[in-house]
Amino acid sequence: MPNLLIIEDDERIAALVKRGLEEHDYQVSVAYDGLSGKKLALSQDFDLIITDIILPKLDGIDICREIRNLKPMVPIIMLTALGTTDDKVEGFDAGADDYLVKPFEFRELHVRIRALLKRNIGNTGAQGFVLKYADLEYNLHTKIVRRGGKELSLTPKELKLLQYMMQHPERVLSRSEIADNVWETTFDTGTNFIDVYINYLRKKIDRDFDTKLIHTKPGLGFIFKQG
Template sequence: MKILIIEDEVRIATLVQQGLEERGYLTTIAYDGITGKKLALQNDYDLVISDIILPGLNGIEVCREIRRGKPDLPVILLTALGTTDDKVEGFDAGADDYLVKPFDFRELLVRIRAVTNRKSGNQMMQSNILKYADLELNNQTKTVTRLGKTISLTPKELKLLEYMMQNSERVLSRAEIAEKVWDTHFDTGTNFIDVYINYLRKKIDKDFGSKLIHTKSGLGFIFQEES
């Protein structure tokens, strides 16, 4: 998942970047609004995190320009201004969420997940088919194919695969998988997540050259094509 950070305070931009990259996100930093706008419109990002008070072009205007050019690109605004009017102006400009400085980094992660999950949900409503590399999941017929070969999955394996495809190229912890796929808290004394990951690997990876499910030691799993 690729995130553009638009923030003129170098310390804050660096801290946010480091925190996100430690969790598997790919990030780019722009230190002014004009550069941030150009990067957002000319490149493919999954999310923009922008300060409001920026040199060149403020975050509200950046958000408006993004909405005109890429209406589906999620934007989270960061600012020291926390009044209701400020928030309304941000949302009116098309922001998906708004976080007041100083903020706990964990809260930013929660907002990122909420915004990107809403985006995934909207995409699923628009299309019943998920595609990644040479793998295709038809959510209406509950069928999975890879290179034209039909792969038989149990309902739980299908739900696990669907969640991983919706969150591809992002490290998923065992706790997140347990919560989102099994609707339960992860019990560190069990390895049922690993068992299901292995079931899935045998079915969608074993007989194919390119592997899609990868383990990140100490972190969890990531669904991405081998580079």
């Protein structure tokens, strides 16, 4: 039985989500403020954490960063009324795996939860594997990325995007495919958060090197290849 934590100060929403999850055989704990949520998240073992961003005592962004530093493998879904590209980028930068804007349907949340739990189980055997392409190396266990022997500093979401691109080199990746596999969400054509992250990654991976690896294919998407 998966063990989930909900950090949500709106007691009505927390109760609805808790009841829905328990009907699907999840074990659910609830915290109604950020400080209590952080203490629970760090003191117990949860298979997945759902947190609001705007919380009393400690906001969801800070909670996410602290959990990600100490428990990097725990999937985190953010629930919030904030839905702009900048808000999503901030959440993903803090280490969130997915982002759901209120109001939302429970069944959509449940789909996101199942996808993240399935992915997390599937990834357990991949630790220690090193991805290599050209002079770029990414150790999936240590989360260390090096290009030409130089260590690069990437955020959790940049690492996930890089991993997907390195695992699918030399073919065009559409924005929809990237959204489905890196963010596990349907691509919203009204936002440009994927392009924002591609630019972040390009600055770190390509800017100081003569050979570029990340390329844009206008109208199609992006491709990871030499030259």
